[in-house]
Amino acid sequence: METTFKKINQITNHAYFHTGLFVVALFVLLFIGAIVYRQIGSLKASESLVSHTHTVNIELGRLLSHVKDAETSQRGFMITGDSSFLQGYMLSDQVINRSVNRLRVLTINDLEYHKELDSIYQLIDLRLSILANSLKLAGGHPVISEEVHDEMLKGQQVMNQIKEQINQQINQEIALINERENKYRSDINFAPVTYLLLILFAIGIFIYSYLKITHDQKTLKNSSNRISLINERLLTKHAELQEVENRYHLMVNEVQDYAIILLNGNGVIQNWNKGAEQIKGYHEEEIVGKFFSVFYPKADQEKYLPQRLLDEARKSGRAAHEGWRIRKNGTKFWGSVVITALHNHDNEIIGFTKVTRDLTDKKNAEEQDQQHRKSIEDKNAELQAINKELASFNHIASHDLQEPLRKIQTFISKIQEDDLERISEKGKEYFSRVRISANRMQQLISDLLTYSHVNKSDKLFESTDLNSILKVVLEELNPTLEEKKGHVETGDLPTVKVIPFQFEQLFTNIIENSLKYSKPDIHPEISISSSVVNGNDIPEAKESKYRKYHKITISDNGIGFDPKYASTIFTLFQRLHDKAEYTGTGIGLAICKKIVENHNGIISAEGHLNEGSSFHIYIPYQAA
């Protein structure tokens, strides 16, 4: 149903179709109308012809009756001789004339009819003259002579002739009437069909028009409904949008932490929000319409910074900048600015949004922070410089100290060689003390040099088998070991990443230490072992940075030390014994501590007087 309607709709919707249909319908209606008009006209004509024929017939009947009246009245007079009979006869002449005249008027257009009328009239005239003649012959006597009789017969014959002719005329008229009536009937018969057709056609058009109009109206109504629905929705949407826009405007206006302003394509300020007022100090009415460079310091204005920022935003859509800006009252604030280009649908720039944040506090904090950091950095650098200076002082001092010392030693050795005999005994003793002091000083300087050299920064860590390091160290110490008849028991040591020569130094120093502080009457026994321990189990680790450590322990059976010195033992120049008793500079163990710390390790000493001592070296665990 719907689809057929649609199809019809499609076809009938065509403008030409409707116009064509309308024109055709108009012509059909006009055509039928013309036919009907003509039929009615013809009906009217045939009806008037019929009535005319009737009138003629009636007139003809009258004429005959007038003639008959004349004859009757003559006959009555003749029979009776009574002249009163003649009254009718006297009048007949006038009456017949009038009748004939009327017939003439009636048939004025029918020439043939006139001829026939003329012949009837002549006959009537003849009859009347015969009547008049017979009346004259009778002479007012009621006798019927032979002559009269003949005349009457003659009259009779003429009368018959009249009758016949009138009848004939009447028959003719009747035929004419019949003919006309037939025509009229046929006209009448045909007319309803025409009307019916006309009515049917009109009804058809009406129905079609009705359907079409109803349908169109329905369609129109639907469309109208739909349009009104859409319209309603649009209105709602519009209202919503307006609401959103209003809220948006309100929001922008109420934002206080950001200056949000709109610039036109040339950078002229077009609106102003609370944040802008708060940050920049201008009221809306005194700033809108001005070029936005008023916020920039003179120096920036002269460098065309505002224009350059606009150009950047124009080119890349966005420009961000941080720098000092000027408030209305001339004070400065540190602004973080983002300028964003606004485009219309044709991608033309129609303006810019400029969002500014006052970051003065942040900037100040940052500057303070920076100053802080800078001062820390400065201090650091200063410290580093001091450290470096100290190291180089240490190095150079000990280096340069060596030179005069070396010369003193050289000259002493020369005197000893050449002139010792010539010196007094006391002088010899003093001379020997000078030599010992010089040697001791040399040892000190040399150890200090070593200590100052123990630095990890420029040294390479290598994966090293500590067993092989220990082997080298023991070989070097072999003469002392043999001299003291000592013995070293070695366990299996790990392979770790270390600075090899420093570990050599470390082992050397500790083993030398054990040999030096051995008990005079007992052969030194030194044992070296290794294990893996948890960082948490190391008592000396204040905050162990590593979970697991390699622990290397070097124990001896020497003189040991008072446990209260367990921590001070590693301090530079710290000595527990008299110089005369045990020679030493007090640097050796400080070097050990420095080396272990270079390797992120921990060193500790454990001991009791006369019960020997143990040194524990902890190095961060590395899986082999």
Place this chain on the structure above:
Amino acid sequence: MLKLPLHVLLADDDEDDRLIFKDALEEVKMKTKVTIVNDGVQLMDYLLQADSELPGIIFLDLNMPRKGGMECLQDIRNNKNLKNLTIAIYSTSASEEDIEDTFIKGANIYIKKPNDFNALVRILSEVITINWQYHTSDLNKDNFVLSI
């Protein structure tokens, strides 16, 4: 067989060291002739004089005013007339850096000034009698530093 005395040249700015060196050289049982200059500038002036007698060996201190030993070593090795001279570095320093540098720049041997007179005499005797041709062809970092 008469041997020409070996011409030894010492460049050292320290007066004491020059004295000790001279005394020690006298004790070496070998005929030598000594020329002594006080710094690098004097050394180069002497070597570049047309009539100078070129030394058989130069003992070169590193730390000298005006022109240091390292610079002299470089200049000598870059001079086609002098580049074959035997040069013994004679310094108080025994730093790895100095040893490495002088070795690379083409010194023949490195002597750390000893703190014993007799040791110096032994060193000088040893150095003076080295067959330099043989030593140079066999030179490596291990035998570059003289140890007595």
